[in-house]
Amino acid sequence: MKTATELADLGVSNSLTQRYIKEGWLVSVGRGAYAKTHGKVTKLGALHGMQYESAHLVHAGGRTALELLGYSHYAAMDDRRFFLFGPHKCKLPEWFRKRFQGADIVFSASSFLPFSLATSFTRYDAGAFAVTVSAPERAVLELLYHVPAKVGFNEAFQLVGGMGTLRPGIMQELLEQCATIKVKRLFLYMARESGHRWYKDLEKDVVDLGSGKRVIVKGGKLDKEFQITVPVLSEEVLF
Template sequence: MLNTEARLQLRELLPLGMVATKSWLQAQGLSLHFLDNAVRSNTLVPLASGVYTRDEGKVSWKGVVDSIQRMSESPVHVGGLTALELEGLSHYLSKGNNPRIHLYSDSPPPRWLSRIKIHTQLEWHGTRRIWPLDVMKNDRYVRQHEWQELLPTLGYSCPEKAILELLASVPKTISFEHADQLMQGLHNLSPRKLETLLLACCSIKAKRLFLWLAERHQHSWFKRLTPSLYDLGTGKRKIAEQGRLEPTWKITVPKDM
């Protein structure tokens, strides 16, 4: 028999659809003896060594990522293209049997993440070349996605932050054309948030690309930005192979753009 009080605590700590490590559950006050008995009784179901879900609940990428966010000491956000998709700002939703979810953190992914099987590819992006830690810790730049009733919410980057994260990956994992189409739809960005993020952003490439695309589409918020205040580095930056030099922001872009 499982201790009733501990069983209720487990239900609170580990909602259906989420995962937890043995070490984290112990740190929350559950004994090793109780956890071992919970596994024997199938109350806890192992997904990998030391990683559990509860009562054979189905685990989705949202449950896994929400669980990482709860257990991690460092901020971990859904960001980039995935954050824009959650906000309804992308016409290119990740489709197929193995969609790609973009996660951003200044810490490496937990080791157990590669040992569990979900039908989604989680792509981990280090943020030290994009954001200072104070931006990652600032709730002003994070929105909440209620992915399942009565469960914790999933934290994802606001659109102003997400587009800069996405542009840092051009053209390696996202094309100029796709980035251009996404920027075209970003009519309602906050110039105040953009100003703060552009001042803080560590990626010269992301900032120059952002300003080029913003100027290209002439959104109303672009006129309220002050590029002279941002650290845009010096010299020319080659981004597009065999592209042409854009004279204002000094980046190479595709010739047909």
């Protein structure tokens, strides 16, 4: 899939684009977006087009990024729920919304994490193109942003449990700049319970964890250290 801007940068003028459409080589998938005739427009391909237009501000994050980077038992197939993130007040282009109308896409326009921290992003090679996705340290906080409404607590806990190679320096920066108290407390709780070696390298005393209790899941138990109500973890979840 290519946007009009990308085609123009490749030397394909608007008139030539219209000729390709007339001759059946290209089809319009929305205003300013085109694909090869009979070609499949995937979510990753569409994301590549969006990023070409918006300097990578919209990116695959949370569970989707973790799936792409190999941290999940599930592959990031096109029929899986697709998590996208962008800055506060950012909107997805009209062509994307129309093309994937009814698809299971969760878009969060939020600046609860800084977009200026370059090391919190990475590139994912999709074969014919590459897209910007959240690095594991950013993705895990985005994952917890959606617990429990769109991501289950147990699933998130198991994903955090498999992240033994997080970079504590980048994790520290993100935690200190994260604007969501729930996410920070939940991450530190899950990291502690998972027993990761990098957990002891985090300077938890300089992370603003707010005050008062937070209920993550109703009917659970209160964790006294982080003052969050969470489910009672079963052996199946722990191991």
